[in-house]
Amino acid sequence: MSDIIKLLPDSVANQIAAGEVIQRPASAVKELIENAVDANSTRIQLAVKDAGRTLIRVIDNGSGMSETDARMSFERHATSKINDAQQLFSITTKGFRGEALASIAAVAQVDMQTRSHHQDVGTRILIEGSRVKSQNPEACPVGTSIAVRNLFFNVPARRNFLKSDPVELRHIIEEFHRVALAHPDIAFSLTHNDNALFDLPAGKRKQRIVGIFGEKFNERIVPVEEETPVLKIEGFVGKPEFSRKTRGEQYFFVNNRFIKSGYLNHAVNIAYQELLQSSDYPAYFLYLQIDPAEIDINIHPTKTEIKFKDEKLVYAMLNSAVKRALGRFNLTPTLDFERETSFDFPEQPNSREVRPPTIDINPDYNPFRQPGGNQGVKSGHSEAFRKLRDMYEGVQNDVQTIQQDSTVPGTAALFNSDEEKNEYPCFQMHQKYIVTSIRSGILWIHQQRAHERVLYEQLVANMAHNKQATQQALFPDTLRFTAAESELLRSMLPEVRQLGFDLEEMGNQGFVVNGLPVDAAHRDPRSLIEELLEQYQLHGAKETLRTSDRLARSLAATLAIKTGQRLQQEEMRDLLDRLFGCEVPGRSPSGKPTIVSFTLDEIDAKFD
Template identity: 50%
Template structure:
C-alpha cells in the first residue's frame, strides 16, 4: 500500500490557519490594530468600506519595517516578538504567533507600504491569495499602511457566512472600542465609507471612556484604585442606578490586553450584590496589571481568554476593591436640584422664636341646626347661605296621592340598580365566573369537553401582543397617545445608533420621536396602553435584544422589534388576574394565527384529557 500522509502546501496551511485567526472583518481589524500598537505608533487611522468586506486599512506612524522584514512578515510563524518557548511567559506585546499577516494574505488582496524613520524610501508589497504579485521601492510616509481588500475572495463559502453590513460594522466597532480603551495614550481615527465615526485624541483613561460612550458617561463613573504585590487595579465602575440589561459596557484589560473572564465578572457581581435590579448588569472599565509570568495567554486562538496562576486571590482582591470604591464614594441615588438663594433662612431669624399661628374656630357651629341667628363666622362671610334642611320632605310629595295602600305604592317604585345587583349574584353568573381560574398566579386553568386546558399567562400574552405589534408595523396604522411632557432618555452613541436604525419601525408601533441625537432621544408619543414608566424599559430591552441577536439581512427588524416589545409589556408571572381578564386573555390567544407557541417558539398551553387524569389515579 502507498503512503497516505503528506505535507500540506503552504497556501492550504495558511487558509486553515486563517479559519482560526480570521472569522470576520472584525478579526482583521483586531490583528492590524495590534500590529500598529506593537510598532510603537502614537497615531493610528482605521479606514473601513462596506463593513470591511471591500476594504480594511490601518495606517500608523510607527517604526516601520525594512525591505527584508516587510517580505518576511507574510511568512508563517515569522515574528520579532519571541525567540524561545520561555518568551511566551514574558509577553508584553499583542501579536506574537506570526500567523496574522500570513493568514490574512491567504484569503484576501493585501497591499503593504512601510518605511523606517531613517530610510529615504519605503517598500510596497502586493499579495493575492498568498502569492506575491509585486515588491518594489515606494515613496511613503514613515510608518506602515496595510490595506486588506476583498476578504474571502477565494473562499466563497466563508464569504457567504458573513452577516449584513450592520452586523459586521457593529463587530468592528466593538473591536475598535476594546483596542482604543486599552491604549488611551494613542490617538485613534475611525472612518467608515468616508464618514468619520470616532476621533479620539491622546488623553487620560476617563476622557477616553467618555469620548467613546458619550458625555453623560462621566457622571456614571466611580474610580477604582488598588495596588498589591499580586495585582494592580485601576479604572472605573458604573453607578448601580445606571446599570444596563446588556453587558455591552463590561471591559477587563490584563496588561493592556482585552480579555473575557466569567470568573472575574462574578467578582464584580458579588461586589454589587444588593445594589442592582433583577436582570441588570453593572458597567466596568478595569485595567488589571499582573506579572506576565503568572498568566498564560496562549490558551485560545483569539487570545481573549487568559489562564491565571492564582484566580482565587485575584477574585478576592477585585471584589474588595470594587466594594471599597462603592462605599467610599457613598453610592446612593442623588436628588440634584438647582439651589435658590431665596430659600435660605436669614441669619437674623437664627434665635427668633416661632409664633404659633392663631386659628379661629366657631365651636358653636352645627350644620344640622337651622339657627335663626347667624354665627360670628357667617357674619364675616355674608355671601354664604346654608341650605335649609326642612325641604327634604318635598322629595316624597306625590307618593301620598297614589293611595292609602302603602304596599301597592312601593311595589311600583323601581330602581335601576336593583336588577344589576341581582344579576351579579345570580346562580348563572357564579357558574360562568368559574369557567377559568388562576393557579399560583402563573397559569390560567380552563375546562374542556375532553379534559382541562392550562395556559402560561406570560407566554400567551406575549403571543397576543406580538401579533398585534407585527400587524401595526406591517399596515403602518398604529395609534399613539401624546405625552403631556416630552420624555428625554439618554443613551450611548452606539445605543442611539440602534434606535435610529429602528426609528421607522418604532414609529409604526405608535412611538413619536421629536429628536434623536448621539446623546439620547426625546419622545412625545407612545403606543396606546404603554405606560410612560415602561418606555425606558422597553427601549433598553430592545437594545439588549438587538445586540445579542442582531437582525441579519434576511431577518426582519420588525419581527425582532415586535418580539422585544411583547416581551417587555406582557403580563408577568406572579401577577393576579380577575375572571374577566383571564377570559379575555383566553379568547385573545385563540384568536391569534399561531396560538400554540410564543414568539420564541415555546408552548403557550397544554391540555390534559380525562384519560390522562385517570391514569394518575391508577
C-alpha cells in the same frame, strides 16, 4: 504502495491557519490595530467599507518597517516580538505568534505602505492570496498604512457564511472598543462608508469610556482601586440601578490586553449578589496589572483566553476590590444580622401613662348579613366579606386541568357564561401574579408575561395590516446614541417605523423623534428606545426570527406591565379579557408559561 503524505504548499497552509485567526472582518480589524499599537503609535485610524467586506484600512504613525522587514512580516511565524520560547513568559505586546499578516494575505488582497523614522523613502507591497504581486519604493509618511480588500475573495464558502452588514459592523465596533478602551493614551478614529463613527482623542480611562458609550456614563460608574505586591486592580464598575438585561459593557483587561474569563466574571457578579436580580448584568471596566510570568496567554490564536498561576488569589482580590468600591460609594446596603431587634421599642416620654391594650367587640356583627339588615355592619366590611364568600362558594367540583405545554382553552372552557366570568373575583398577589377562581379551581396568571403576549399579538397584527398609530410629539426630540446603538437602529429603521415610531436620521449618530407609538406616548423617548434596543439584543440569540418579529417581541417586553406594579380591579379584568382573546394565551412571546392552574383535587390533596 507509494507514499501518500505530502507537505502542503505555504499558500494552502496559510489558508488553513487563516481559518483559526481570521474568522470574519472583525478578526482582521483586531489583528491590524493591535499591530499598530505594538508599533508605539500615538494615533490609529480605522476605515471600513461594507462592514469590512470591501475594504479594511488601518493607518498609524508608529515606528514603521524597513524594506526587508516589510516583506518578512507576511511570512508565517515571522515576528519582532519574541526571539525564543523563554520570552513567551514575559510577553507585554499584543502579538507574538507571527500569524496575523500571513493569514490575512492568504485570504485577501493586501496593499501595505510603510516607512521607518530613519528612512527617506518607504516601501509599498501588493500581495494577493499569499503571492507577492509587487514591491517598490514609495513616498509615504512615517508609520504604516495597510489596506485589506475583498476579504475571503478566494474562499467563497467563508465569504458566504458572513452575516449581514449591520451584524458584521457591530463585531468590528466591538473589537474597536476593546483596543480603544485598553489604550486611552492613544487617539483612535473609526469611519464606515465615509461616515465618522468615532474620533477619540488621547486621554484618561474615564474620558475614553464616556467618549465611547456616551455622557450618561459619567454618572453611572464608580472607580475601583486596589494595589498589592502581587496584583494591581483599577477601573470602574457600574451602579446597580443602571444594570441591564444583556451582557453589554463588561470588559476585563490584563496587562492592557482584553480577555474573556467566566471565572473573573463570577467574582464580580458575587460582589453584586445582594444588589441585582439574577437576570441583570452590571457594567464594569476593570484593568488588572500582573507580572507577565504569572500568566499564560498562549492558549488560543485569538489571545483572549488566559491562565493565572494563582486564580483563587486573583478571584478573591477582584471580588474584594469591587465590594469595597460599591461600599465606598454607599451602593451596598449595610445590614447587621447579629443585632438583636427584639428590644427596639420607640422611646416614650416619661409623662405618658402606660395602659394595657383593649379590644372592642360588637356582639351583633354578622359579616354575611345584607347591608341594611343590621345597622352595626359597615358597608365596606360587608362588601369585602361578600367577595370572599363568593370566591369560595363559586368554585365547582368538576376538574379540568390546563396543560402547560399547550394553549389555554378559551373562556368558554373556563366559565359557564360571561355573567359567571364577571362574577368571579380576581386579586393581585405580590404585585406579580393575578389570581382568579374558575369552575375547576384557581388560575395564577403572570401579569408581565400575560401583558407581553397581549401586546405582542396586537403589534404583529398592526404591522401586518399597517395600522400602527403614532402619537406625534408637540416638540421633536433630538437624541444621540453610541455608534453600536445608532448602527443597530439604522439597520432596522423601516421596521421600527412600522411599530409607530416616527424617527428621522440626522447623521453623526443622531436621530430626531417626531412621534412615538400611542401605547408608549407617555414614555421618555430616550429611555424607551434604549430599552427597545436592549430587548432586541436580548432576543438576538434566536437568529431564525425576522427583524419585525424580534422588534415586536422587544417592544412588547419594553411596554409590558412590570413586576411590582400595582393593578386596580378593572385593570386586572381588562388584562384577563384581552389575554383570553389571544391566539396563544398560555405562553409569552418567548415561550414561557403565562398561566398555571390548580384544580380542586390538587388543592384538597394539600389539606389531606
